[in-house]
Amino acid sequence: MEELLKNENSVKKDLDFRPYNISINMTVKDPESSRDFYKNLGFEETYRWSDDDLTVIHMKLNNLILELFSFKNNNHSSEDQLAEELKITGVKHLVLKVDDIKEARQFLSDKGVINKDTKIIKETSGIQYFFLKDPDGIFVEIVQEDKKM
Structure with a gap:
């Protein structure tokens, strides 16, 4: 990556990156509770897919898309672990x-x-x-x- 950044010819000069929709993925315990919560904030459900192991719900508010993923076999963090996760880099x-x-x-x-x-x-x-x-x-x-x- 450093080599790429050093070599200014490695990136096409007329390449135009621009925002489309912003998409955030969240893994949730109960997809229906999460869907209802985000509906209260103005999001609309735009897509749903489910199988034996996974439910996916897309919610949209303007250009923001929330992808709610719920796995059947999901081990969730304890309250103590949640507090510690705030110290870890990430969203x-x-x-x-x-x-x-x-x-x-x-x-x-x-x-x-x-x-x-x-x-x-x-x-x-x-x-x-x-x-x-x-x-x-x-x-x-x-x-x-x-x-x-």
Whole structure:
């Protein structure tokens, strides 16, 4: 790989990488509970496939696709292992942006997804956010950020 990076002629000059859809794969315990959870966040089920060992559900929100995989023989981490996994390099949570953080908290509270007293954290930068967990304990951050990037 280093050789490839050093040799600027090794990459075609007019090669155009551009975003299509962003796809995130998550392994879940109960595909139906996870599907219902992400439907509450605005995702739509777009594909489903299942056999004796695996269920796959694709959920779409704008250009984001969640691939929910559920294996019949899946050994899940204990609570202690989950805490330790935060120290390991890798994806830790999903972030969804909203225009009105208080409206989002109320909406999710009304649906029973979060507690109505879920704390909204406001950073000195002006970003406001709160976290919730999906049925498998995967963090989802809801954020209101008004800066133009």
